[in-house]
Protein backbone atom coordinates (compact mmCIF):
# COMPACT_ATOMS: atom_id res chain seq x y z
CA UNK A 1 0.00 0.00 0.00
CA UNK A 2 2.93 2.33 0.62
CA UNK A 3 4.29 4.40 3.48
CA UNK A 4 1.52 5.71 5.74
CA UNK A 5 0.74 9.42 5.77
CA UNK A 6 2.12 10.01 9.24
CA UNK A 7 3.56 13.46 10.06
CA UNK A 8 7.20 12.46 9.58
CA UNK A 9 6.40 10.70 6.28
CA UNK A 10 4.25 13.42 4.73
CA UNK A 11 4.87 16.47 2.54
CA UNK A 12 8.58 17.38 2.41
CA UNK A 13 9.47 14.62 4.91
CA UNK A 14 8.45 11.98 2.34
CA UNK A 15 11.23 10.68 0.05
CA UNK A 16 11.88 13.04 -2.86
CA UNK A 17 10.76 12.14 -6.38
CA UNK A 18 14.29 12.37 -7.77
CA UNK A 19 17.55 10.61 -6.99
CA UNK A 20 20.23 12.64 -5.22
CA UNK A 21 22.90 10.24 -6.45
CA UNK A 22 21.89 9.56 -10.05
CA UNK A 23 21.15 12.48 -12.34
CA UNK A 24 17.89 12.27 -14.31
CA UNK A 25 16.49 9.40 -12.22
CA UNK A 26 12.96 10.23 -11.03
CA UNK A 27 10.45 8.32 -8.94
CA UNK A 28 6.68 8.15 -8.83
CA UNK A 29 4.32 5.95 -6.88
CA UNK A 30 3.35 5.35 -3.28
CA UNK A 31 6.82 5.69 -1.71
CA UNK A 32 7.49 9.21 -2.90
CA UNK A 33 5.71 12.59 -2.79
CA UNK A 34 2.78 13.28 -2.75
CA UNK A 35 1.94 9.81 -1.35
CA UNK A 36 -0.26 6.73 -1.31
CA UNK A 37 -3.57 6.03 -3.01
CA UNK A 38 -4.33 6.05 -6.71
CA UNK A 39 -5.05 9.82 -7.00
CA UNK A 40 -1.79 10.71 -5.19
CA UNK A 41 0.24 8.23 -7.26
CA UNK A 42 -1.19 9.69 -10.47
CA UNK A 43 -0.40 13.25 -9.31
CA UNK A 44 3.12 12.00 -8.48
CA UNK A 45 3.48 10.71 -12.05
CA UNK A 46 2.15 14.04 -13.36
CA UNK A 47 4.73 15.95 -11.28
CA UNK A 48 7.58 13.86 -12.71
CA UNK A 49 6.26 14.35 -16.24
CA UNK A 50 6.00 18.12 -15.72
CA UNK A 51 9.55 18.17 -14.40
CA UNK A 52 10.78 16.31 -17.49
CA UNK A 53 9.15 18.81 -19.84
CA UNK A 54 10.25 21.74 -17.65
CA UNK A 55 6.63 22.72 -16.95
CA UNK A 56 6.75 24.96 -13.83
CA UNK A 57 3.03 25.78 -13.76
CA UNK A 58 1.00 24.98 -10.65
CA UNK A 59 -2.06 23.50 -12.38
CA UNK A 60 -2.60 20.22 -14.22
CA UNK A 61 -0.81 19.40 -17.49
CA UNK A 62 -2.10 21.43 -20.42
CA UNK A 63 -2.22 20.15 -23.98
CA UNK A 64 -1.21 16.74 -25.28
CA UNK A 65 1.39 14.57 -23.57
CA UNK A 66 4.74 14.24 -25.28
CA UNK A 67 5.86 10.83 -26.52
CA UNK A 68 8.89 9.07 -25.02
CA UNK A 69 10.91 9.96 -28.13
CA UNK A 70 10.00 13.65 -27.83
CA UNK A 71 10.90 13.57 -24.14
CA UNK A 72 14.34 12.15 -24.88
CA UNK A 73 15.00 15.02 -27.27
CA UNK A 74 13.96 17.55 -24.65
CA UNK A 75 17.08 19.28 -23.37
CA UNK A 76 16.83 21.12 -20.07
CA UNK A 77 19.55 23.77 -19.79
CA UNK A 78 22.15 22.37 -17.42
CA UNK A 79 23.32 25.74 -16.11
CA UNK A 80 19.93 26.50 -14.51
CA UNK A 81 20.59 24.59 -11.24
CA UNK A 82 23.79 26.60 -10.71
CA UNK A 83 22.40 30.06 -11.44
CA UNK A 84 21.53 30.97 -7.84
CA UNK A 85 24.88 29.75 -6.51
CA UNK A 86 26.76 31.66 -9.23
CA UNK A 87 24.73 34.81 -8.47
CA UNK A 88 25.57 34.51 -4.77
CA UNK A 89 29.31 33.98 -5.39
CA UNK A 90 29.45 36.90 -7.85
CA UNK A 91 27.64 39.10 -5.30
CA UNK A 92 30.07 38.11 -2.52
CA UNK A 93 32.98 38.91 -4.84
CA UNK A 94 31.34 42.26 -5.64
CA UNK A 95 31.14 43.04 -1.93
CA UNK A 96 34.80 42.03 -1.61
CA UNK A 97 35.75 44.52 -4.32
CA UNK A 98 33.81 47.30 -2.59
CA UNK A 99 35.39 46.33 0.72
CA UNK A 100 38.94 46.55 -0.69
CA UNK A 101 38.22 49.71 -2.66
CA UNK A 102 36.93 51.58 0.40
CA UNK A 103 39.22 49.75 2.85
CA UNK A 104 36.29 48.82 5.08
CA UNK A 105 36.86 45.45 6.73
CA UNK A 106 38.85 42.52 5.34
CA UNK A 107 42.06 44.37 4.47
CA UNK A 108 41.96 46.48 7.62
CA UNK A 109 40.82 43.84 10.15
CA UNK A 110 41.22 40.43 8.47
CA UNK A 111 40.79 38.12 11.47
CA UNK A 112 37.92 40.03 13.17
CA UNK A 113 36.11 40.25 9.81
CA UNK A 114 36.40 36.51 9.16
CA UNK A 115 35.38 35.75 12.75
CA UNK A 116 32.37 38.09 12.66
CA UNK A 117 31.07 36.70 9.37
CA UNK A 118 31.84 33.10 10.45
CA UNK A 119 30.06 33.43 13.81
CA UNK A 120 27.03 35.12 12.20
CA UNK A 121 26.80 32.34 9.59
CA UNK A 122 26.98 29.62 12.27
CA UNK A 123 24.29 31.34 14.39
CA UNK A 124 21.99 31.71 11.35
CA UNK A 125 22.60 28.07 10.38
CA UNK A 126 21.54 26.96 13.87
CA UNK A 127 18.45 29.16 13.47
CA UNK A 128 17.76 27.48 10.11
CA UNK A 129 18.14 23.99 11.58
CA UNK A 130 15.68 24.83 14.37
CA UNK A 131 13.21 26.11 11.74
CA UNK A 132 13.73 22.98 9.63
CA UNK A 133 13.22 20.75 12.68
CA UNK A 134 9.86 22.41 13.38
CA UNK A 135 8.86 22.24 9.71
CA UNK A 136 8.88 26.05 9.23
CA UNK A 137 11.75 26.15 6.69
CA UNK A 138 12.04 23.76 3.77
CA UNK A 139 13.91 23.62 0.52
CA UNK A 140 11.01 23.41 -1.95
CA UNK A 141 11.49 22.37 -5.55
CA UNK A 142 13.22 25.42 -7.01
CA UNK A 143 14.91 24.75 -10.37
CA UNK A 144 17.72 27.21 -9.55
CA UNK A 145 19.22 25.10 -6.77
CA UNK A 146 22.05 22.61 -7.28
CA UNK A 147 20.26 19.99 -5.18
CA UNK A 148 23.32 19.62 -2.91
CA UNK A 149 22.13 19.63 0.69
CA UNK A 150 24.21 19.95 3.87
CA UNK A 151 21.40 18.51 6.00
CA UNK A 152 17.80 17.58 5.19
CA UNK A 153 16.13 20.69 3.68
CA UNK A 154 19.34 22.75 4.03
CA UNK A 155 20.73 23.56 0.56
CA UNK A 156 24.39 24.41 0.00
CA UNK A 157 23.30 27.81 -1.33
CA UNK A 158 22.07 28.80 2.14
CA UNK A 159 25.67 29.04 3.44
CA UNK A 160 26.64 31.40 0.62
CA UNK A 161 23.47 33.42 1.16
CA UNK A 162 24.29 33.78 4.86
CA UNK A 163 27.88 34.82 4.04
CA UNK A 164 26.48 37.45 1.67
CA UNK A 165 23.97 38.65 4.26
CA UNK A 166 26.47 38.89 7.13
CA UNK A 167 29.30 40.38 5.05
CA UNK A 168 26.88 42.92 3.58
CA UNK A 169 25.68 43.95 7.05
CA UNK A 170 29.27 44.23 8.30
CA UNK A 171 30.34 46.39 5.36
CA UNK A 172 27.28 48.66 5.73
CA UNK A 173 28.11 49.10 9.42
CA UNK A 174 31.77 49.83 8.68
CA UNK A 175 30.85 52.26 5.92
CA UNK A 176 28.55 54.33 8.14
CA UNK A 177 30.88 54.05 11.16
CA UNK A 178 33.71 55.44 9.01
CA UNK A 179 31.50 58.31 7.80
CA UNK A 180 30.36 59.21 11.32
CA UNK A 181 33.91 59.21 12.66
CA UNK A 182 35.09 61.62 9.91
Ligand SMILES: Cc1cc2nc3c(=O)[nH]c(=O)nc-3n(C[C@H](O)[C@H](O)[C@H](O)COP(=O)(O)OP(=O)(O)OC[C@H]3O[C@@H](n4cnc5c(N)ncnc54)[C@H](O)[C@@H]3O)c2cc1C
Nearest residue numbers: 001002003028029030031032035036037038039040041042
Ligand atom coordinates in the same frame (compact mmCIF):
# COMPACT_ATOMS: atom_id res chain seq x y z
C1 LIG B 1 -5.98 -3.72 -0.35
C2 LIG B 1 -5.71 -2.35 -0.86
C3 LIG B 1 -6.77 -1.48 -1.10
C4 LIG B 1 -6.54 -0.20 -1.57
N1 LIG B 1 -7.60 0.62 -1.84
C5 LIG B 1 -7.42 1.82 -2.36
C6 LIG B 1 -8.52 2.67 -2.72
O1 LIG B 1 -9.68 2.30 -2.56
N2 LIG B 1 -8.24 3.89 -3.25
C7 LIG B 1 -6.98 4.32 -3.44
O2 LIG B 1 -6.80 5.42 -3.93
N3 LIG B 1 -5.93 3.55 -3.11
C8 LIG B 1 -6.09 2.30 -2.59
N4 LIG B 1 -5.01 1.51 -2.26
C9 LIG B 1 -3.64 2.05 -2.40
C10 LIG B 1 -3.18 2.02 -3.84
O3 LIG B 1 -3.49 0.79 -4.42
C11 LIG B 1 -1.66 2.21 -3.88
O4 LIG B 1 -1.30 3.35 -3.13
C12 LIG B 1 -1.19 2.38 -5.32
O5 LIG B 1 -1.64 1.31 -6.10
C13 LIG B 1 0.31 2.46 -5.38
O6 LIG B 1 0.67 2.54 -6.73
P1 LIG B 1 2.13 2.32 -7.20
O7 LIG B 1 2.16 2.47 -8.68
O8 LIG B 1 3.05 3.18 -6.41
O9 LIG B 1 2.50 0.83 -6.78
P2 LIG B 1 1.83 -0.53 -7.22
O10 LIG B 1 0.43 -0.34 -7.65
O11 LIG B 1 2.11 -1.48 -6.10
O12 LIG B 1 2.66 -0.91 -8.52
C14 LIG B 1 3.99 -1.39 -8.42
C15 LIG B 1 4.15 -2.40 -9.54
O13 LIG B 1 5.55 -2.72 -9.65
C16 LIG B 1 5.65 -4.12 -9.80
N5 LIG B 1 6.98 -4.49 -9.32
C17 LIG B 1 7.44 -4.52 -8.05
N6 LIG B 1 8.71 -4.89 -8.01
C18 LIG B 1 9.07 -5.10 -9.29
C19 LIG B 1 10.29 -5.51 -9.90
N7 LIG B 1 11.38 -5.76 -9.19
N8 LIG B 1 10.32 -5.61 -11.24
C20 LIG B 1 9.22 -5.33 -12.00
N9 LIG B 1 8.05 -4.94 -11.46
C21 LIG B 1 7.98 -4.82 -10.13
C22 LIG B 1 4.53 -4.71 -8.99
O14 LIG B 1 4.22 -6.00 -9.46
C23 LIG B 1 3.41 -3.72 -9.29
O15 LIG B 1 2.69 -4.05 -10.44
C24 LIG B 1 -5.22 0.21 -1.79
C25 LIG B 1 -4.17 -0.66 -1.54
C26 LIG B 1 -4.41 -1.93 -1.07
C27 LIG B 1 -3.24 -2.85 -0.83
